[in-house]
Amino acid sequence: EVQLVESGGGLVQPGGSLRLSCSASGFIFNSYAMFWVRQAPGKGLEYVSAISTGGGSIYYADSVKGRFTISRDNSKNTLYLQMNSLTPDDTAVYYCVKYRYGSPSSPGYFQYWGQGTLVTVSS
Amino acid sequence: SYVLTQPPSVSVAPGQTARITCGGNNIGTKSVHWYQQKPGQAPVLVVSDDSDRPSGIPERFSGSNSGNTATLTISRVEAGDEAEYFCQVGDSSSDWVFGGGTKVTVL
Numbered sequence: 137e138v139q140l141v142e143s144g145g146g147l148v149q150p151g152g153s154l155r156l157s158c159s160a161s162g163f164i165f166n167s168y169a170m171f172w173v174r175q176a177p178g179k180g181l182e183y184v185s186a187i188s189t190g191g192g193s194i195y196y197a198d199s200v201k202g203r204f205t206i207s208r209d210n211s212k213n214t215l216y217l218q219m220n221s222l223t224p225d226d227t228a229v230y231y232c233v234k235y236r237y238g239s240p241s242s243p244g245y246f247q248y249w250g251q252g253t254l255v256t257v258s259s
Numbered sequence: 260s261y262v263l264t265q266p267p268s269v270s271v272a273p274g275q276t277a278r279i280t281c282g283g284n285n286i287g288t289k290s291v292h293w294y295q296q297k298p299g300q301a302p303v304l305v306v307s308d309d310s311d312r313p314s315g316i317p318e319r320f321s322g323s324n325s326g327n328t329a330t331l332t333i334s335r336v337e338a339g340d341e342a343e344y345f346c347q348v349g350d351s352s353s354d355w356v357f358g359g360g361t362k363v364t365v366l
Contacts (some may be wrong), residue, residue, distance in 0.1 A: 171355075181294075181302065181345055183355040197354065231301060243350040245292035245308070249301040 138162040138248045140232045145253030152222050156253060158215040158232030166190075166210040169235035171246065172217050174228035174255075184230070185217065186240040195240055199225075222257045229254050263346055263358035270364045277333040279361045281346030284327060289348045291329040293322060296360075297342045305344075306331060333363070341365045 144156040156172070172184040185206040186195040194206055205218040215232055229252040236244035264282040271277040281291060291309050294302035304313050306322040309329065319334045333340055343362050349355035 180360045181347075181357040183349070183357070186355070195354075236307070241350060241352070243290050243348075245290075245304060245347065246294070246302070247304060247313075249303070251301050 138234060140234065140248060140250030142230065142232045142250045142253035145230065145255045147256045147258065148222055149259050150223055150257055152257070153218070153220045154222065154255060156217040156219065156230055156232075156255075158250060160213045160215065160232075160234070163234065165208075165213040167238055169238055169240045170208060170215045171233040171235055171240075172206060172215075173231045173233050173246065173249075174226075175231070175252070176225075176228040179228075182228075186235070187215070188240055189238040193240060219255070222255075224257050227255060227257045261348065261353055261356050263348065263356055265344075265346060265358040265361045267359070268362045268364065270366055271333075271336045272366045273336055273338060275336055277336050277340070277363055279331040279333075279344050279346075279363065281329040281331070281358050282327055283329075283348065286327055286329050286348065287325045289324075291322065291324050292347045293320075293331045294345045294347065295340075295342045296345065302345065336363075336365055338365050 139161045141159045171186045187206045203221045207216045231252045232250040233246045234248040236247050293306040295305045296302040305320050309324040310322040321332045343360045345360045346358040
């Protein structure tokens with residue numbers, strides 16, 4: 137059974153930083169691209185960032201480019217999202233998501249989702 | 260960037276058919292995927308690549324895609340189908356885009 141468990145969310149002041157983690161199990165982690173997708177309270181879904189199997193291909197939404205950094209440790213089956221210079225607009229539930237393919241350049245879908253971790257940016 | 264347009268809400272009586280549309284420019288040339296999200300839960304993939312159903316998804320869920328509109332059809336609607344549904348397309352060249360979501364209410 138595929139399991140994706142996010143952690144690291146919480147309350148942070150504007151301008152602050154947080155690091156999210158996602159522990160994966162139930163599949164061969166280093167064979168699949170991984171994503172972060174977020175959902176602001178009462179809003180829709182928004183792609184945040186993607187990383188290929190080995191980390192050689194990385195993508196960011198324009199809204200987070202230059203502030204967020206995605207990474208993965210295949211030896212620990214763990215995905216990360218370092219979030220800096222946070223603003224209230226970054227307030228959302230952040231989902232760790234397993235992609236259908238190993239490369240984000242292949243048109244595909246989000247196969248499995250974690251339960252999400254809430255990030256609240258407020259003073 | 261590419262825009263996907265969904266109706267905000269659809270209402271349907273139990274046992275009837277719900278149709279949720281997802282509009283986009285020449286969306287028929289893209290692969291469309293659909294997710295179901297119940298309150299307080301993570302999204303779940305219900306249809307991939309226009310019309311494929313993942314394992315465990317009832318046959319009542321089906322999809323189609325042509326021209327400028329993709330459609331998710333839920334046949335013989337049950338109370339448990341009440342949820343928000345999102346369409347999605349994309350890849351690294353065009354970003355991954357979601358529709359705004361459609362809330363399905365079972366009357």
